[in-house]
Amino acid sequence: MSRRSGTPIPHTATPESVREVNRSILLGLMRRYSPVSRAELSRRSGIFPSNVSRIVEGLMAEGLLTERRAKPSGRGKVPMLLELRDEYFRVVGIYVQPSETTLAFAGFSGEIQKTWSIPTPATPQAFCEEIRRMLDVIRVEMNLDAKAIRHIGVGVPGFVDAVAGIITCVTTLPAYSGCPLARELERHTAVPVSIDNDCNLGALSELRRLEAHAEGAQSDFLFMSVGDYGVGAGLILRDELYRGHNACFAAEVGHIIMNPDGPRCSCGRSGCLETYISNAATWNRYKPRTPFESRRFRELLDAAANEEPRAVAAIQETANYIALAATNIATILNPAEIVLAGKITEAFPSIRHAVDTLYLSPYARVILRRSWSAREVPLIHGAVCLAVNQAIDTPVFGMSTNILRTDIHRNKITASELE
Numbered sequence: 199m200s201r202r203s204g205t206p207i208p209h210t211a212t213p214e215s216v217r218e219v220n221r222s223i224l225l226g227l228m229r230r231y232s233p234v235s236r237a238e239l240s241r242r243s244g245i246f247p248s249n250v251s252r253i254v255e256g257l258m259a260e261g262l263l264t265e266r267r268a269k270p271s272g273r274g275k276v277p278m279l280l281e282l283r284d285e286y287f288r289v290v291g292i293y294v295q296p297s298e299t300t301l302a303f304a305g306f307s308g309e310i311q312k313t314w315s316i317p318t319p320a321t322p323q324a325f326c327e328e329i330r331r332m333l334d335v336i337r338v339e340m341n342l343d344a345k346a347i348r349h350i351g352v353g354v355p356g357f358v359d360a361v362a363g364i365i366t367c368v369t370t371l372p373a374y375s376g377c378p379l380a381r382e383l384e385r386h387t388a389v390p391v392s393i394d395n396d397c398n399l400g401a402l403s404e405l406r407r408l409e410a411h412a413e414g415a416q417s418d419f420l421f422m423s424v425g426d427y428g429v430g431a432g433l434i435l436r437d438e439l440y441r442g443h444n445a446c447f448a449a450e451v452g453h454i455i456m457n458p459d460g461p462r463c464s465c466g467r468s469g470c471l472e473t474y475i476s477n478a479a480t481w482n483r484y485k486p487r488t489p490f491e492s493r494r495f496r497e498l499l500d501a502a503a504n505e506e507p508r509a510v511a512a513i514q515e516t517a518n519y520i521a522l523a524a525t526n527i528a529t530i531l532n533p534a535e536i537v538l539a540g541k542i543t544e545a546f547p548s549i550r551h552a553v554d555t556l557y558l559s560p561y562a563r564v565i566l567r568r569s570w571s572a573r574e575v576p577l578i579h580g581a582v583c584l585a586v587n588q589a590i591d592t593p594v595f596g597m598s599t600n601i602l603r604t605d606i607h608r609n610k611i612t613a614s615e616l617e
């Protein structure tokens with residue numbers, strides 16, 4: 199939204215822009231409910247049936263949809279069901295980690311069909327070259343033509359200005375800090391690119407899974423991933439990813455300060471949550487004289503499962519810190535759930551017990567749930583979800599239709615009323 203003399207100047211919806219928003223809404227519903235009839239699309243969206251039909255005809259002419267007759271069930275007219283053609287929307291999700299980068303190939307449904315891993319290049323320039331090479335590999339292996347890949351979504355373990363497509367800071371990959379990665383990667387690959395913080399994308403992945411299993415329920419939850427050295431998080435408020443007022447720093451619960459005199463943190467401050475609950479921190483309580491190595495964390499988990507006292511105590515302390523963070527999060531946000539991911543979730547019963555019994559007041563209770571998948575799978579899947587979202591989201595006035603849709607909802611005017 200532009201500003202002059204401090205006064206916001208609202209954009210005005212035109213019939214064309216409203217149609218773009220409605221098209222995006224219908225594509226979003228079809229992603230979620232396909233196969234689906236025109237009548238159901240109208241019911242779920244509030245868009246007039248005649249307008250649904252007009253948009254559907256356009257989508258069919260573009261080759262995005264197929265139509266088939268539903269199975270007859272008793273009396274009445276048998277409806278035609280619309281299905282998205284998975285092969286029409288091809289996307290690639292990329293998850294960048296300090297030592298390894300994973301690429302995932304998916305269709306419109308967001309279900310990952312194949313993954314590839316490469317060592318993470320030291321500089322963003324080398325990264326862009328390498329991704330361009332890998333896209334050629336993917337096109338050959340998946341038998342795609344040059345323009346088949348519609349969008350690339352990238353998850354990065356650091357602070358990201360998702361709107362501008364700039365990596366603000368990644369402490370584990372210093373050469374990437376400040377890089378306008380979305381623009382650079384678009385220049386190298388000629389494919390539209392979106393980037394975001396990896397745990398924001400983990401939250402998006404959880405949201406898609408919830409949508410697939412819970413009919414119509416609204417989601418408010420915090421996704422928190424405990425890694426080897428850091429703790430990331432993403433916040434979903436009313437079914438939308440909340441990125442904060444400047445789009446790059448929200449829900450960074452790993453950097454809640456638990457003790458200002460505590461251990462030095464990667465963010466430059468001291469005593470942040472991640473310095474107490476990262477896998478390295480838990481390991482250092484277990485075997486302080488043996489340097490932490492990612493692959494050895496298994497030893498600690500196995501020892502705790504065998505009730506070895508030092509291992510149990512190390513994990514219990516991590517569980518207590520998570521419970522302390524959970525009660526503070528619940529007090530501020532009152533989310534329905536906190537979703538926990540990472541290797542530490544193998545000790546989930548102890549962590550949930552701590553959250554259920556320590557610190558919480560009866561008025562700020564929160565459910566701790568384990569992520570749908572351990573390890574980094576939700577973060578890779580989230581990069582795919584970002585790419586699918588962006589591929590169906592047609593920009594209007596240079597704004598994403600998601601933003602415009604939010605504005606329309608805020609003004610309590612539905613798109614169908616405007617049309």
Ligand SMILES: [Zn+2]
Nearest residue numbers: 453463465470
């Ligand atoms: Zn910190």
